Amino acid sequence: MALSGLQIFKLLAKTNCKECGFPTCMAFAMQLAAGKTELDKCPYVSDEAKAALGEASAPAVRKVTVGAGDLAVTVGEETVMYRHEKRFENMPGIGVMITDEMDDAQVDGLLGQLKEQQFNYVGRTLRPRVAAVKAADGAALAALAAKVDAGSGAALVLMHDDAGVLQAAAGPLKDKKPLLYAATEANFDAVAGVANELEVPFVIKSDSFDKLAGLGQKALDGGFKEVMLDPASGSLGDVLMDQTLIRRAAIKKTLRALGFPTIGFPCNMTDDKMLEAVYAAVFVAKYAGIVILSDLEPARTLPLLYLGQNIYTDPQKPMQMEQGVYPLNEPGPESPILVTTNFSLTYFTVSSEVEASKVPAWLCIMDVEGQSVLTAWAAGKFVADAIAPFLKKSGIGEKAPHKKVVIPGYVAQISGELEEELGDGWQVQVGVREAADIPKFLRQWSAN
Amino acid sequence: MSFEPPIEQVKGKIREMIVGEATRVGGESTFPFHLWEGGMPNPPVVAMEVYDEPQREWPEAVRKVYEDVMDDPVAWAKKCQDEFGADAIALKLQSTDPNGTDAPPEAAAEIVKNVNSAIDIPLIIYGTGSPEKDTEVLKKIAESLPDDNILIGPVEESNHRQIGAAAMGYKKPVIAFTSMDVNLAKQLNVLLTQLGVPDDKIIIDPTTGALGYGLDYCYSIMERDRLAALAQNDGKMQMPIFNNVAPETWKAKEAKVSEEEEPTFGDVTTRGILWEAVTATSLLLCGSNVLVMRHPEAVKLVRKAIEGLQEQAKEKIAS
Numbered sequence: 001m002a003l004s005g006l007q008i009f010k011l012l013a014k015t016n017c018k019e020c021g022f023p024t025c026m027a028f029a030m031q032l033a034a035g036k037t038e039l040d041k042c043p044y045v046s047d048e049a050k051a052a053l054g055e056a057s058a059p060a061v062r063k064v065t066v067g068a069g070d071l072a073v074t075v076g077e078e079t080v081m082y083r084h085e086k087r088f089e090n091m092p093g094i095g096v097m098i099t100d101e102m103d104d105a106q107v108d109g110l111l112g113q114l115k116e117q118q119f120n121y122v123g124r125t126l127r128p129r130v131a132a133v134k135a136a137d138g139a140a141l142a143a144l145a146a147k148v149d150a151g152s153g154a155a156l157v158l159m160h161d162d163a164g165v166l167q168a169a170a171g172p173l174k175d176k177k178p179l180l181y182a183a184t185e186a187n188f189d190a191v192a193g194v195a196n197e198l199e200v201p202f203v204i205k206s207d208s209f210d211k212l213a214g215l216g217q218k219a220l221d222g223g224f225k226e227v228m229l230d231p232a233s234g235s236l237g238d239v240l241m242d243q244t245l246i247r248r249a250a251i252k253k254t255l256r257a258l259g260f261p262t263i264g265f266p267c268n269m270t271d272d273k274m275l276e277a278v279y280a281a282v283f284v285a286k287y288a289g290i291v292i293l294s295d296l297e298p299a300r301t302l303p304l305l306y307l308g309q310n311i312y313t314d315p316q317k318p319m320q321m322e323q324g325v326y327p328l329n330e331p332g333p334e335s336p337i338l339v340t341t342n343f344s345l346t347y348f349t350v351s352s353e354v355e356a357s358k359v360p361a362w363l364c365i366m367d368v369e370g371q372s373v374l375t376a377w378a379a380g381k382f383v384a385d386a387i388a389p390f391l392k393k394s395g396i397g398e399k400a401p402h403k404k405v406v407i408p409g410y411v412a413q414i415s416g417e418l419e420e421e422l423g424d425g426w427q428v429q430v431g432v433r434e435a436a437d438i439p440k441f442l443r444q445w446s447a448n
Numbered sequence: 449m450s451f452e453p454p455i456e457q458v459k460g461k462i463r464e465m466i467v468g469e470a471t472r473v474g475g476e477s478t479f480p481f482h483l484w485e486g487g488m489p490n491p492p493v494v495a496m497e498v499y500d501e502p503q504r505e506w507p508e509a510v511r512k513v514y515e516d517v518m519d520d521p522v523a524w525a526k527k528c529q530d531e532f533g534a535d536a537i538a539l540k541l542q543s544t545d546p547n548g549t550d551a552p553p554e555a556a557a558e559i560v561k562n563v564n565s566a567i568d569i570p571l572i573i574y575g576t577g578s579p580e581k582d583t584e585v586l587k588k589i590a591e592s593l594p595d596d597n598i599l600i601g602p603v604e605e606s607n608h609r610q611i612g613a614a615a616m617g618y619k620k621p622v623i624a625f626t627s628m629d630v631n632l633a634k635q636l637n638v639l640l641t642q643l644g645v646p647d648d649k650i651i652i653d654p655t656t657g658a659l660g661y662g663l664d665y666c667y668s669i670m671e672r673d674r675l676a677a678l679a680q681n682d683g684k685m686q687m688p689i690f691n692n693v694a695p696e697t698w699k700a701k702e703a704k705v706s707e708e709e710e711p712t713f714g715d716v717t718t719r720g721i722l723w724e725a726v727t728a729t730s731l732l733l734c735g736s737n738v739l740v741m742r743h744p745e746a747v748k749l750v751r752k753a754i755e756g757l758q759e760q761a762k763e764k765i766a767s
Contacts, residue, residue, distance in 0.1 A: 082668070082671050082672075082675070083664075083667075083668055083671075084668040084671065084672055117712070118712075119712065119713075121660065207764070208764070209451040209453065209764060209765065210450055210451045212451075213451040234761060235756055235759035235760065235761070236753065236756030236757050236759065237481065237483065237756060237757045237758055237759040237760035237761075238759070238760055238761050238764070240481055240482075240733070240757060240760075241482075241484050241760050241761075241764070241765075242764075244482070245453055245454060245484075245765070248454040248456070249451070249453075249454050252454055253452075253454050258451075274718070274721065274722065274725070274745070274749055275749060275752055275753075277722050277725075277726065278722075278725050278726065278729050278749050278750070278752070278753050279753075279756070281726045281729045281730060282729065282733065282753070282757070285667075285729075285730050285733050286733060297714055297715075297718070298712060298713055298714030299713065299714030299715045299716070299718035299719040299722065300714070300718065300722060302702060302713060302714065302719060303659055303702075303719070303722045303723055303726040304726070306659050306660040306702070307659060307663075307726055307730060309660075310659065310660065310663045310664040310667070311664065311667070311730075313664050315664070315668055319664075344662075345628075345657075345661075345662050345665065348661045348662060352661070352699050352700075352701075355701075356699070436577060437547070439547070440547045
């Protein structure tokens with residue numbers, strides 16, 4: 001971490017072979033230091049350099065993968081405190097607590113939700129992926145874990161204080177990479193021993209920063225890389241403080257001993273399910289890697305999954321809508337046709353105003369790489385000779401054959417040219433500049 | 449291993465604004481709720497919305513709460529104050545919308561007077577976002593309530609001179625609205641202060657994005673606003689932040705679509721309340737000082753979040 005370009009350069013072959021795609025080894029080293037390329041691009045890198053650089057270039061918060069298959073969760077790899085500085089990399093895994101105190105129906109219900117529950121949001125599939133499994137003894141934990149695995153395929157967190165119990169449950173499922181919870185001051189060696197033998201990740205838990213960092217250092221000294229932290233926060237304010245200080249220590253102080261993703265249990269913090277969701281939101285926004293809830297009621301998981309997606313969206317690559325024709329308020333052949341760009345905010349603003357107007361309309365969303373109307377126009381992407389072919393291929397002419405299309409008021413100047421490009425009797429109408437004026441515009445619109 | 453907590457003290461401080469008789473907004477000298485490394489003397493204010501026209505098209509979850517008072521903004525405001533314990537009332541002058549009823553400024557001022565005299569908590573007046581009409585309306589209101597410290601807005605670049613002058617004349621604090629942009633927010637603060645509006649009479653409305661509908665933009669812009677104010681000690685950004693949470697969240701499809709239409713989404717009331725509460729809680733974490741909210745259950749949850757966030761075991765990091 002934080003090696004300078006010059007320090008990296010000293011470890012390279014210094015042959016300027018250009019095979020990495022950069023003109024010189026120095027240029028490559030500078031790009032590596034800036035985190036803009038990978039060491040693997042250099043075919044001549046020595047094992048020695050690889051070890052030194054690999055360690056040095058590992059992200060400040062290490063990558064941990066829990067689970068295998070479709071519901072596996074990868075967390076960590078974070079490098080910034082604020083998302084606008086670069087981006088947050090790996091969205092937290094949302095999961096549920098399942099214990100041997102629940103009856104079969106309850107467990108089956110949760111397994112069904114883990115298996116089935118998913119939501120589509122701006123072209124992405126969001127779903128809970130984790131089951132934290134807790135039981136009294138080794139046999140019960142093994143049986144319940146096997147059942148959860150078979151019934152859901154969820155990424156597993158196996159919970160017990162006794163390393164022997166964890167071993168009994170994790171052994172048969174080791175290929176599924178369950179996360180062992182948790183190593184504490186009292187049982188670190190035993191739990192780390194099981195993690196080492198089974199090659200699975202484990203959690204370090206302590207409510208003292210000194211002890212947490214001490215255990216983290218022990219894990220590093222033992223060669224462990226896939227470790228997660230539980231600072232056992234007592235209150236919501238502690239969640240914010242603990243998560244912030246751990247992330248800050250990892251990123252700003254390069255404290256490797258705390259350079260691991262975290263797990264949090266809002267399910268243990270309150271009996272009020274609504275408040276639990278609000279607490280979970282703080283974990284999601286503030287750096288947690290895995291967040292465990294007490295159930296998976298969709299009305300409560302949906303906002304949390306959306307929040308994860310919002311916070312972890314790359315701010316440099318704005319969310320884009322898929323190109324296409326979006327029917328709003330059940331439009332028919334006589335309904336107005338509106339065209340705009342696929343910048344997600346543009347879509348959200350325009351579609352919500354159209355919906356509010358209650359006027360049925362066809363909203364044609366054109367792919368301009370997620371730019372807003374004026375930016376895309378200035379970049380030559382939202383212009384007549386691009387919009388015309390898009391509209392023709394979109395199939396809107398069959399859905400609404402009246403051949404009138406409304407363009408955003410900000411690009412009024414392209415109306416003549418667009419009419420020419422469309423030809424065939426098409427008329428271009430100039431719409432409003434501000435989305436707030438859309439309802440009034442639509443109510444007055446007529447096809448004739 | 450002895451852990452040295454990475455404490456960060458900042459140079460800057462958010463200005464403290466007074467709304468109503470003595471409600472203090474802002475004043476923090478640290479990042480939101482970082483009480484282990486700085487002060488936050490005034491917890492965020494939860495204002496509740498009142499409209500001067502009935503809102504029968506609202507989603508049922510909120511409509512049924514206010515059904516009995518929808519035709520009477522005075523009763524509505526009293527309900528928010530007395531039953532739901534609102535910290536402040538945000539009166540939305542829907543009747544003045546030039547695309548709607550287009551009521552004259554005098555009529556709006558009358559409603560404001562009535563609401564103002566019926567409540568003991570601070571009053572916030574929010575126009576319809578039509579710069580011309582808001583200018584007329586807000587000027588009239590400032591003039592007709594010369595002695596009351598009501599917060600008025602939105603003030604935009606295009607009408608900042610007129611509304612700014614009225615606000616100065618009648619010593620009213622203003623809500624400076626810009627469209628999701630740190631630089632524009634700063635520029636409007638500069639324009640207002642150059643005009644003579646005191647620094648401690650401006651609150652930033654950065655445009656609020658709801659969960660799933662632009663929250664990511666709003667969240668990062670507010671984080672950058674607070675970094676500029678606190679870490680970079682930029683005096684023209686040290687105003688508190690105002691978030692119009694309710695209208696954005698209750699517009700979201702996910703907050704209102706019925707379970708019949710979207711069977712996988714779960715109970716619509718739970719969903720609506722959480723849409724508002726989760727949006728508001730996220731905004732608390734990036735620096736909101738005033739949250740304008742609608743559903744009383746969401747208000748309760750956010751209150752509990754504000755209380756909970758202030759409970760910190762600081763001895764954990766005492767050396």
